Amino acid sequence: MKLLASYDIADDGRRERVVKILLDYGQRVQESVFWLEAEEEFLERMRERLAKAIDAKADSLWLVFVCEACVRKLETYGVQAVPVQPECYVV
Numbered sequence: 001m002k003l004l005a006s007y008d009i010a011d012d013g014r015r016e017r018v019v020k021i022l023l024d025y026g027q028r029v030q031e032s033v034f035w036l037e038a039e040e041e042f043l044e045r046m047r048e049r050l051a052k053a054i055d056a057k058a059d060s061l062w063l064v065f066v067c068e069a070c071v072r073k074l075e076t077y078g079v080q081a082v083p084v085q086p087e088c089y090v091v
Contacts, residue, residue, distance in 0.1 A: 001037065001038055001039070001040065001043060001065060002035070002036070002037050002065070002066045002067075002068075002071055003026075003035075003036040003037070003038065003063050003064060003065050003066060004033060004034070004035060004036070004062075004063075004064040004066060005022055005026075005033070005034040005036055005061070005062065005063050005064075006032055006033045006034075006061075006062045006064070007032050007054075007059065007060060007061045007062070008032065008059065008060040009032075009054065009058075009059045009060070009061075010058065010059075011055070011058070011059075014053060014054055014055060014059060017053040018050060018053050018054060018061065021046065021049045021050055021053060022034040022036065022050075024046075025037065025038050025042070025046055026038075036063075047063075050063075
């Protein structure tokens with residue numbers, strides 16, 4: 001599954017924990033936006049890790065699932081191209 005993740009986290013420590021988790025599943029495309037790919041079996045683990053890393057009363061984290069048809073329609077402008085996913089990630 002392909003996802004866009006976006007966050008708004010003021011606390012440096014929590015933000016760094018979230019960044020490390022997101023980098024396990026994809027790549028950063030903007031400062032607080034990540035392009036992720038996770039098989040169904042890893043998706044629940046990623047959600048659990050993220051839920052533990054944030055403060056639900058202070059932070060905002062969005063996971064937006066992107067279907068294959070939408071990926072084909074994705075447009076980018078400027079220096080960031082559509083990310084190319086590597087064959088695998090080590091988690």
